[in-house]
Amino acid sequence: MIVIQRQDSAGLFEPFRLGDISLKHRVVMAPMTRLRAGKDDGVPSEWAEEYYSSRATDGGLILSEANLTIKRWQSLALPRSSIKECTEGSKNAIGAGFDGVEIHAANGYLLDQFIQSVSNLRTDSYGGSIDNRIRFPIGILKSVTSVIPPPKVGLRISPFGTYQGMREPIGEASGPIKTFSRLHKKLYEEILDFGYIHALEPRSTGDDDQPDDKLGLKNSVGPLRQIVLKHGSQFNVAGGYTPASAKVHGEKYNELIAFGRSFTSNPDLVERIKKDLPLTKYDRLTFYTQDKAGYLGWPTYQKQDIASSAAEAKIDVEASVVKIAA
Numbered sequence: 001m002i003v004i005q006r007q008d009s010a011g012l013f014e015p016f017r018l019g020d021i022s023l024k025h026r027v028v029m030a031p032m033t034r035l036r037a038g039k040d041d042g043v044p045s046e047w048a049e050e051y052y053s054s055r056a057t058d059g060g061l062i063l064s065e066a067n068l069t070i071k072r073w074q075s076l077a078l079p080r081s082s083i084k085e086c087t088e089g090s091k092n093a094i095g096a097g098f099d100g101v102e103i104h105a106a107n108g109y110l111l112d113q114f115i116q117s118v119s120n121l122r123t124d125s126y127g128g129s130i131d132n133r134i135r136f137p138i139g140i141l142k143s144v145t146s147v148i149p150p151p152k153v154g155l156r157i158s159p160f161g162t163y164q165g166m167r168e169p170i171g172e173a174s175g176p177i178k179t180f181s182r183l184h185k186k187l188y189e190e191i192l193d194f195g196y197i198h199a200l201e202p203r204s205t206g207d208d209d210q211p212d213d214k215l216g217l218k219n220s221v222g223p224l225r226q227i228v229l230k231h232g233s234q235f236n237v238a239g240g241y242t243p244a245s246a247k248v249h250g251e252k253y254n255e256l257i258a259f260g261r262s263f264t265s266n267p268d269l270v271e272r273i274k275k276d277l278p279l280t281k282y283d284r285l286t287f288y289t290q291d292k293a294g295y296l297g298w299p300t301y302q303k304q305d306i307a308s309s310a311a312e313a314k315i316d317v318e319a320s321v322v323k324i325a326a
């Protein structure tokens with residue numbers, strides 16, 4: 001049995017070394033598609049700068065949303081040309097000043113569709129056995145890490161997600177842990193110093209909580225964590241964390257914890273978690289709308305607090321005026 005050692009530095013607000021990046025805390029903004037880039041050209045809108053910079057913190061990590069390359073991959077017949085595109089895209093991202101690249105193999109998007117038998121029905125060398133199904137993602141990761149340093153590269157996975165019809169049935173050559181364990185082993189066999197795995201917890205799927213009938217109480221990313229740690233790499237998590245549960249997790253595991261929905265409505269989420277301040281509930285109706293409303297304009301706790309005490313003061317004044325008038 002492999003015993004996971006708690007490192008002394010565990011705790012959400014302790015520094016963390018991710019590959020070659022030094023972070024000052026462990027609350028990460030999860031990658032979220034918000035559809036605010038230009039519909040035709042995919043160019044980020046001027047709002048994106050305000051959206052991301054108001055969520056940036058000293059020494060914090062933001063995983064920005066995926067770019068359009070992913071949509072274009074889907075129309076390409078051959079994995080080989082996709083590998084080339086992805087490698088170019090990653091190189092360009094680093095050239096443009098990004099600190100690293102997270103390859104998206106989660107939530108039923110293209111790489112996940114290749115990995116899982118539930119969606120991969122190919123009969124060529126990219127389908128069938130687990131080794132065949134992971135050939136494409138491993139090819140991408142090998143190619144990307146040949147042009148940018150492996151510690152700068154991560155992989156996002158959602159072995160238990162059911163979003164977009166995913167979740168492997170358990171069989172002789174399938175099942176979430178069986179398939180993803182093989183993927184991880186192969187990955188670490190092929191790539192030295194690979195950056196990290198970013199795994200979605202089974203209680204989460206896509207942009208929502210897993211429905212109860214799909215939850216499966218025994219489902220856990222634990223076995224994958226063990227493989228990653230055994231190879232001296234980094235395992236990070238996301239999905240359904242609250243400030244309280246993240247703090248408990250942070251005490252137990254030396255990991256980054258990514259938040260999605262709460263970051264949409266709390267630009268100062270990191271500060272709120274640190275100071276145990278209440279969170280503003282997100283608004284699902286504006287997750288993917290294409291204008292400013294619901295994207296910008298969410299107040300920080302301090303501003304909200306000042307606004308609400310001003311409103312309370314006004315009510316008090318009005319109440320005394322009413323009293324005097326009466």
Ligand SMILES: Cc1cc2nc3c(=O)[nH]c(=O)nc-3n(C[C@H](O)[C@H](O)[C@H](O)COP(=O)(O)O)c2cc1C
Pocket residue numbers: 030031032033034066104106107156200204206207208238239240241258259260261262287288
């Ligand atoms: C508006 C929105 C868009 C998202 N877009 C993506 C996406 O494009 N790709 C992805 O893998 N996950 C996406 N997610 C999932 C988040 O990255 C995260 O895993 C999920 O929200 C669970 O975290 P939470 O429980 O803290 O919200 C999205 C989530 C939200 C709320």
